[in-house]
Amino acid sequence: MALAELIMPKMGESIMEATILKWLKQPGDSVELDEPVLEIATDKVDSEIPSPYAGVLVEMRFPEGETVEIGKIIAVIATEGEQVGAVASPAAASPPAHDAHQAPVSDKVEASAAQAVAAAKPPASSPQPVAVSANGSGGHAAATPAAGGARFYSPLVLNIAREEGISMTELEAMPGTGSEGRVTKRDILDFVQSRKTGAPAALADMAGASALAAVSDSANPSAAAPAGAIPAQSPSPVAIPAGGSRVIAEPMVSGNVEIVEMDRMRKMIAEHMVRSKHTSPHVTSFVEADMTPIVQWRERIKKSFEQKTGEKITFTPIIIEAIVKAIRDFPMVNVSVDGDRILVKKDINIGMAAALPNGNLIVPVIKRADQLNLLGLTRAVNDLANRARLGKLKPEEVQDGTYTVTNVGTFGNVMGTPVINQPQVAIMAAGAIRKKPAVIETPQGDFIGIRHMMFLSHAYDHRVVDGFLGGSFVRRVADYLEAWDPNREF
Secondary structure, three states: OEEEEEEOOOOOOOOOEEEEEEEOOOOOOEEOOOOEEEEEEOOOOEEEEEOOOOEEEEEEOOOOOOEEEOOOEEEEEEEOOOOOOOOOOOOOOOOOOOOOOOOOOOOOOOOOHHHHHHOOOOOOOOOOOOOOOOOOOOOOOOOEEOOOOOOEEOHHHHHHHHHHOOEHHHHHHOOOOOHHHOOOHHHHHHHHHHHHHOOOHHHHHHHHHHHHHHHHHHHOOOOOOOOOOOOOOOOOEOOOOOOOOOOOOOOOOOOOOOOOOOOHHHHHHHHHHHHHHHHOOEEEEEEEEEOHHHHHHHHHHHHHHHHHHOOOOOHHHHHHHHHHHHHHHOHHHOEEEEOOEEEEOOOOOEEEOEEOOOOOEEOOEEOOHHHOOHHHHHHHHHHHHHHHHOOOOOHHHHOOOOEEEEEHHHHOOOOOOOOOOOOEOEEEEEOOOEEEEEEEEEOOEEEEEEEEEEEEEEEEEOOOOOHHHHHHHHHHHHHHHHOOOOOOOO
């Protein structure tokens, strides 16, 4: 009998953590090789984590709803055969002071299958200090007692409290339906909903009494603090940022306003976008490209193209082909930044932003796009876009991108200023193709004609991409598009 560790996998170059959505197996359940054990989510994709071993699940290190850093042990599986990554039993091992979740690895574990399964039951929670991440995300908070009180709160409850601006005083006054009166996720969500629609009198009285007690104690420091109260302190939110100052809850929204809670994916997208703006000084260059030859060519061949290949051809693979050619000419836009080092990527992996039915955004990646012809790019674009809308992308299909393109013309937009997809240093937006009067230069002279025109918007990281490079690159993409051969075969 051996104990094998299941590790939180790396889900992408810029992904450092993932949230456990659901455990598909429980302690004591048998697990087959490559059978999914749990579902996780990142800001890019939801996916199942398969087991690299066959055996019995004996321990789950983290509960559902908790965010876990990559590389951490998330589960232990009892296997037959040689020792594989054995870990000490939680009851026998002393957890490190810096991380209450990660148990040290033992040299040998000798236990029978029955003992391994018996050890699978989660150990009783013990008091642990409050753990709130420096960025306020609360990602790895431990079950936490209130100051001066005996109640404990799960990381999920604390995260919800932080996001909703619920004070510790309100938490202490909140009735709990969990074991030993603990506040559950359902309890705190009910409280949030009741606060929006008008809290019941009993709950409001409890919160008010607790707040009054805190104010009274502040006025009379010698008075004994009641159990669960926070002495000498007025109501304030749970989370305390790295600077040490408390975040004061915003006043309740009033008037004719509908409140829509962000879903998990939208929250992570928001965090990713803010981080990109904080990381990269964005500059955007614009070029207008004459797409007339391409529009006419596509109109002429699209039916025969679909009949022969089974694929519908759109403008996206054509634009990607031009971007790939331009990257070959200007490889310094196909880079990432590591401190004061520039990492030049030899593979050209093009991310294509795709809108989801729920309004969120995901960026599947075409790996080694420079090795695909136009038909190959068309198949890759159609396949990834279809599976993105169905939620069937694999984790490896949304990682390792080196450059991104987004087609804002799909929404009828003429141009846009896209946000760089970190850790990349550039992104291009293609606008809507519109008929416009334009000057046409010929050997016989210039004249005005109706042309199909499209704006290209190139946003780039000014730390490593200057205006000359960024502007020259987008101009080169337009040149490749305008030089399209109207007699091209597919």
